[in-house]
Amino acid sequence: MTAKVIDLATxxxxxxxxxxxxxxxxxxxxxxxxxxxxxxxxxxxxxxTVEVDGHVGYYCAGMNQHASITVNGNAGVGLAxxxxxxxxxxxxxxxxxxxxxxxxxxxxxxxxxxARCGISMKGVDILVKGNVxxxxxxxxxxxxxxxxxxxxxxxxxxxxxxxxxVRGTVASLGADCIEKEMGEAHKAQLFxxxxxxGLDGTVDVSDFRRYGSARTLYHFHVDNVGAY
Amino acid sequence: MSFTxxxxxxxxxxxxxxxxxxxxxxxxxxxxxxxxxxxKLPHLDDLLxxxxxxxxxPLEGYREKCGTGVVLGSRFAKKPVELKxxxxxxxxxxxxxxxxxxxxxxxxxxxxxxxxxxxxGGMTPEERGHSSILVYQYLPxxxxxxxxxxxxxxxxxxVVGQGAKPGGGGMLLGQKISKRVAGMRCLPEGIDxxxxxxxxxxxxxxxxxxKIEELREITDWEKPIYVxxxxxxxxxxxxxxxxxxADVVVLDGMQGGTAATQEVFIEHVGIPLLSAIRPxxxxxxxxxxxxxxxxxxxxxxxxxxxxxxxxxxxxxxVSIGTAALVALGDNDPALEAEYNKLGTTAGAYDDWHEGRDxxxxxxQDPALAARLDPVLAGRRLANYLAVxxxxxxxxxxxxxxxxxxxxxxxxxVALTVEAAAMARVPLAGTDWIPGRxxx
Numbered sequence: 001m002t003a004k005v006i007d008l009a010t011x012x013x014x015x016x017x018x019x020x021x022x023x024x025x026x027x028x029x030x031x032x033x034x035x036x037x038x039x040x041x042x043x044x045x046x047x048x049t050v051e052v053d054g055h056v057g058y059y060c061a062g063m064n065q066h067a068s069i070t071v072n073g074n075a076g077v078g079l080a081x082x083x084x085x086x087x088x089x090x091x092x093x094x095x096x097x098x099x100x101x102x103x104x105x106x107x108x109x110x111x112x113x114x115a116r117c118g119i120s121m122k123g124v125d126i127l128v129k130g131n132v133x134x135x136x137x138x139x140x141x142x143x144x145x146x147x148x149x150x151x152x153x154x155x156x157x158x159x160x161x162x163x164x165x166v167r168g169t170v171a172s173l174g175a176d177c178i179e180k181e182m183g184e185a186h187k188a189q190l191f192x193x194x195x196x197x198g199l200d201g202t203v204d205v206s207d208f209r210r211y212g213s214a215r216t217l218y219h220f221h222v223d224n225v226g227a228y
Numbered sequence: 229m230s231f232t233x234x235x236x237x238x239x240x241x242x243x244x245x246x247x248x249x250x251x252x253x254x255x256x257x258x259x260x261x262x263x264x265x266x267x268k269l270p271h272l273d274d275l276l277x278x279x280x281x282x283x284x285x286p287l288e289g290y291r292e293k294c295g296t297g298v299v300l301g302s303r304f305a306k307k308p309v310e311l312k313x314x315x316x317x318x319x320x321x322x323x324x325x326x327x328x329x330x331x332x333x334x335x336x337x338x339x340x341x342x343x344x345x346x347x348x349g350g351m352t353p354e355e356r357g358h359s360s361i362l363v364y365q366y367l368p369x370x371x372x373x374x375x376x377x378x379x380x381x382x383x384x385x386x387v388v389g390q391g392a393k394p395g396g397g398g399m400l401l402g403q404k405i406s407k408r409v410a411g412m413r414c415l416p417e418g419i420d421x422x423x424x425x426x427x428x429x430x431x432x433x434x435x436x437x438x439k440i441e442e443l444r445e446i447t448d449w450e451k452p453i454y455v456x457x458x459x460x461x462x463x464x465x466x467x468x469x470x471x472x473x474a475d476v477v478v479l480d481g482m483q484g485g486t487a488a489t490q491e492v493f494i495e496h497v498g499i500p501l502l503s504a505i506r507p508x509x510x511x512x513x514x515x516x517x518x519x520x521x522x523x524x525x526x527x528x529x530x531x532x533x534x535x536x537x538x539x540x541x542x543x544x545x546v547s548i549g550t551a552a553l554v555a556l557g558d559n560d561p562a563l564e565a566e567y568n569k570l571g572t573t574a575g576a577y578d579d580w581h582e583g584r585d586x587x588x589x590x591x592q593d594p595a596l597a598a599r600l601d602p603v604l605a606g607r608r609l610a611n612y613l614a615v616x617x618x619x620x621x622x623x624x625x626x627x628x629x630x631x632x633x634x635x636x637x638x639x640x641v642a643l644t645v646e647a648a649a650m651a652r653v654p655l656a657g658t659d660w661i662p663g664r665x666x667x
């Protein structure tokens with residue numbers, strides 16, 4: 001099936017999203033001239049592919065379900081926020097809060113992600129080929145964050161059960177986040193994430209260190225007062 | 229010569245204060261509780277209505293109609309919410325409340341043609357099923373948030389703050405984190421769950437505007453978008469919510485309740501509802517959007533006089549939380565013996581976070597929850613909502629109004645200088661409004 005093309009130089013984002021929501025039978029979509037507009041391909045709920053040629057603004061692919069959305073450019077704040085399933089792939093860099101609160105699916109960022117990448121993530125698998133900014137995976141509940149580059153300060157602050165894998169340096173760990181042993185099960189999980197991003201055979205899982213929750217803040221106690 | 233003097237306790241260090249100091253010293257943690265502020269605050273009781281005499285002409289009670297309907301979300305949404313009465317049920321989470329309590333709220337509200345609201349924990353099928361009009365809260369925690377539920381909702385309420393704790397996050401202690409609650413929130417069973425105090429992916433009104441646009445895009449611009457703020461800086465917060473594109477502003481005063489938060493927060497952060505309404509209305513008037521962006525207020529509403537006063541001060545509707553729980557059966561004196569076992573008394577029980585509520589309302593214990601009959605409790609709530617509405621209508625008619633929305637500040641006077649200044653109505657018997665013209 002040929003791709004249905006929507007040119008945002010002439011159409012509105014509303015026209016694009018209305019079409020994506022209404023026409024679930026058409027499987028391939030191409031979006032031209034996104035020009036940093038917000039909410040591009042937000043709320044898609046179908047196993048379609050959407051290719052965006054250019055840079056997108058805030059909340060691209062927000063709450064995506066089932067769709068595979070590729071951005072041939074950079075993405076603004078809140079990329080794939082609260083994604084439920086499917087896959088979002090950004091070929092450039094992503095701004096703050098990429099994958100925020102996302103409950104499922106896969107988010108791949110070829111470049112760098114800014115602050116708070118994976119904040120409050122709830123099951124999504126995020127892979128960043130570059131670096132992530134400070135406070136990434138803050139209050140991360142579930143899922144995985146794989147960073148091939150470096151992580152900024154306070155990585156995993158107040159983390160719950162999400163798993164973090166970083167190949168480069170970590171500026172500092174946040175409250176209740178500790179380095180953990182990389183067991184075989186963890187290596188297998190990491191390998192699966194790398195494979196899903198097309199990086200199997202090119203990146204060695206042994207290069208990564210794993211971080212997660214010390215679980216010391218799971219219950220409030222006066223002895224932890226310095227961490228609150 | 230010897231004298232026996234009468235022992236005198238400090239007004240500053242009263243018995244309650246002393247007990248709190250001792251508790252803090254023993255545990256090392258602040259007190260966490262549910263409910264709202266318990267100390268006396270400036271309230272709507274400090275206002276009175278001026279019934280019609282010669283200068284105004286009253287309507288006949290029980291004969292001449294007095295409308296109560298209200299439409300919320302007419303600014304941008306394709307499908308505004310139409311309520312039969314100007315009283316809605318405030319957001320209260322499944323997790324904080326039992327499924328039976330949520331069902332009862334839905335039954336009672338639906339019977340009266342008004343809405344209920346989800347809370348920090350997502351939407352349950354039971355709640356959607358029993359609420360004919362359901363507002364879905366979009367909270368900082370985003371627990372259980374998903375687009376399917378957004379589309380099932382009749383309106384979306386972006387929660388920025390809550391009256392009991394503006395600027396604060398929530399806290400649901402592990403005792404209430406059942407398997408189901410934990411699953412809905414993607415967190416381990418039994419741990420103390422924090423709810424964030426701020427949204428993770430926007431940081432100010434410019435971002436909020438874009439966030440609201442995203443929610444509209446996801447739901448095809450059908451649902452009204454409410455923005456809820458805890459009363460603290462109501463003029464500016466209302467103006468910025470409007471700037472951000474809100475269809476409805478929900479303003480929650482400090483007498484509003486909470487599932488569980490720090491006592492010091494409940495009692496010392498935020499401002500009373502009485503002082504919050506007029507600045508919010510002023511913001512809407514200054515923007516030329518009063519009655520176009522609707523204002524829903526909450527925080528300590530108890531009777532039809534409270535409802536009528538809020539409407540007269542410029543609100544379009546009110547919302548009730550604590551009062552609704554009482555209507556269901558919370559703190560019922562019939563359970564006094566059981567409250568005594570918990571170290572408290574009916575009317576004072578506020579350890580909702582412990583999950584041991586003998587009324588079966590603020591609990592996740594299946595045996596306790598089963599005590600609440602959702603049909604009977606729903607009937608009680610419907611009765612209470614009907615009384616609130618009838619009382620507000622009665623007052624409106626006495627002021628000569630054929631719709632409760634026709635009530636106006638000129639129908640009110642204040643009993644105290646403080647209330648006159650806060651509500652911007654004259655002190656009774658005078659034409660003096662302290663501070664008029666300074667906001």
